[in-house]
Amino acid sequence: MSDRYVLAIDQGTTSTRCILFDRKATVVSVVRGEHPQSYPKPGWVEHDAARIWRDVQRLIGRALREGGVVMNQVAAIGIANQRETVVLWDRDSGQPVAPAISWQDVRTEELVARVDSTLVRDKTGLTPATYFSATKIQWLLEKHGLRERASRGEVLFGTMDSWLIWNLTGGSHLTDVTNASRTMLMDLATLDWDLSLLSAFDIPREMLPSIRSSAEIYGHFEGVPIAAAIGDQQAALFGQTCFDPGEAKCTYGTGGFLLMNTGTTPVRSSHGLITTVGYRIGDEPVVYALEGSIATAGSLVQWFRDGLELISTASEIETLAATVSDNGGCYIVPAFSGLFAPHWRSEARGVIVGLTSYITKAHLARAVLEATAWQTRDVVDAMNADSGLALTALSVDGGMTADNLLMQFVADFLGVPVVRPMVAETVSLGAAYAAGLAVGYWSDLRDLRANRHRAGRWVPALDSPKRAAEHANWRRAVECAVFFSR
The missing domain is CATH 3.30.420.40 (ATPase, nucleotide binding domain)
Known part of the structure; x- marks a missing residue:
């Protein structure tokens, strides 16, 4: 067949x-x-x-x-x-x-x-x-x-x-x-x-x-079973085959959506995250998730391109950022619409801190990319604290994952590998997987895991002391974003 x-x-x-x-x-x-x-x-x-x-x-x-x-x-x-x-x-x-x-x-x-x-x-x-x-x-x-x-x-x-x-x-x-x-x-x-x-x-x-449930036959269209429905971010979690507690994915687009599988018991967040349903397959127990949203990710690159006019195309930011070895002490907190998870400070405003005459547009480009990686770290820290689970790898998808330097920053700041799948359309793939399971097209979750092929993998290259020092600087920059809203 x-x-x-x-x-x-x-x-x-x-x-x-x-x-x-x-x-x-x-x-x-x-x-x-x-x-x-x-x-x-x-x-x-x-x-x-x-x-x-x-x-x-x-x-x-x-x-x-x-x-x-x-x-x-x-x-x-x-x-x-x-x-x-x-x-x-x-x-x-x-x-x-x-x-x-x-x-x-x-x-x-x-x-x-x-x-x-x-x-x-x-x-x-x-x-x-x-x-x-x-x-x-x-x-x-x-x-x-x-x-x-x-x-x-x-x-x-x-x-x-x-x-x-x-x-x-x-x-x-x-x-x-x-x-x-x-x-x-x-x-x-x-x-x-x-x-x-x-x-x-x-x-x-x-x-x-x-x-x-997310996977069962609801009816038919021209004789074909309609066999799955699943919200887009949960579909990406399923399409990334994050089937075990502690596995997580982040979709990077205009913003970022990070979901962690927490198993069959809902985990109530005390660190600014949302408790939600991850998926349910047929009559199996429901799988829950923690979710954290990043308001500004790809839109920060767009601002760097269109607002500051420092690059002509979004893809240029990676090349420009790679011309310097660090951010020169400059950090950007893109609280354009306030800070989302885990801070939830709607009154916060974006800041650039650490500016000196040494800073060039290349340092700013690097700080733009690092801002997305640090926001990911903030959400992951909250998820680890709420769930009692330690993230061991992050599956990623979305348009920003084409930026290899950004993916390296995410791996460096999280201290865990970052994995990008061969199939970029993970939302659609998750819906297809759920429907296929419902009609026996695929037999079980192991069958889906067998289709998991990596297109990219980044491992941490930043040592722990340097990571801790940079993270402390980022946290101080976030405090400035909140301070200037007063």
């Missing part, structure tokens, strides 16, 4: 990808289509969910054609998605009743301020924020007068996985545990919608999807 494939749909913030994988996790075809975001007011970010569904249909056809594959050769379809974005739609017509509100949107700040933080943290492992779904649902129900219809089940809610499953299967209203865990409405212990949270947000249970 070498002519069978798994199709992954990766529905992201600015684009959707469809990728065909074979049994060895080789990419057979990949197609991508961008969709517009709208910004009707400052801080508002919206999507057209109907447009996204049309894009998915078109991209599925293109992926098959470009791979020379017909639909009956597809063993299963898996979905990965932007996690907290909210879609409300009419049950009868199947049409959205309002624009989808993106995870980036901050219009619900006033609603978040009213939330019982202790209740949310105790039940969900999350810290209340506009980032998550519940207040977006609440806002839409209030703004559009939909609560009565929602209580009758006439208006439905879903994150993007639910929206796509509904359309692909012709009306199955489902979500998976990873996406449900990002709503501020699911109890981490019961893995079900929590009545006290629904009451607190005044959200009718009748509008919510059923919660399923």
Whole structure:
């Protein structure tokens, strides 16, 4: 059966990808289509969910054609998605009743301020924020007068996985545990919608999807099983085959998302991290994770290029930074939007410290790259402290991993090896793996591990005393970022 494939749909913030994988996790075809975001007011970010569904249909056809594959050769379809974005739609017509509100949107700040933080943290492992779904649902129900219809089940809610499953299967209203865990409405212990949270947000249970595992058959599209749904960052964790407690991945893009597998018991963070669901395969016990977000990573390189105009292309920063042997005593803390995990100081502001006449743009370039590596170290230290586990290696993916010097900095500052996989599309691969497991295309987790091939590996080259001294300097620079916000 070498002519069978798994199709992954990766529905992201600015684009959707469809990728065909074979049994060895080789990419057979990949197609991508961008969709517009709208910004009707400052801080508002919206999507057209109907447009996204049309894009998915078109991209599925293109992926098959470009791979020379017909639909009956597809063993299963898996979905990965932007996690907290909210879609409300009419049950009868199947049409959205309002624009989808993106995870980036901050219009619900006033609603978040009213939330019982202790209740949310105790039940969900999350810290209340506009980032998550519940207040977006609440806002839409209030703004559009939909609560009565929602209580009758006439208006439905879903994150993007639910929206796509509904359309692909012709009306199955489902979500998976990873996406449900990002709503501020699911109890981490019961893995079900929590009545006290629904009451607190005044959200009718009748509008919510059923919660399923990340890998099971939800329905069919043109005869092919829809067999997985998993939030994008959890999909990357699964695609990196981080199946054992203590294994972690970091996705480096505009920002950074670091997830650590903590096993089948949720670990409550006391160091500024999020406790979340990692994945659940079929009827197996759920696997939990700790998550830490870095606000500014690739966007710092973009600022260096576009704001300071010190380089012409993003890739030039590696060459420039490599012309000096150290940062010359200069550190950049990119708190452009405050400091995220583990500090959570929204009032912090970016700083450059240690400037002297000796500093050149090459030293600044090096400090830019080091800033991403040091932020990774901050999150990893918090994860190690919360979990009681010691990270032994970090799996990485995302566009910034093409910067070999940056990857060396990450290895040096963490003191553990950094590994980049052969397949860069780890989000899509995670969705494909989960779907393939659900239908027996791959037999078990060991089968997936066998597909794990490295494209790059970096080992620490910085000795412990030097690492400790540099880390102390970084911590002082972070203190300056907080100080100047006063």
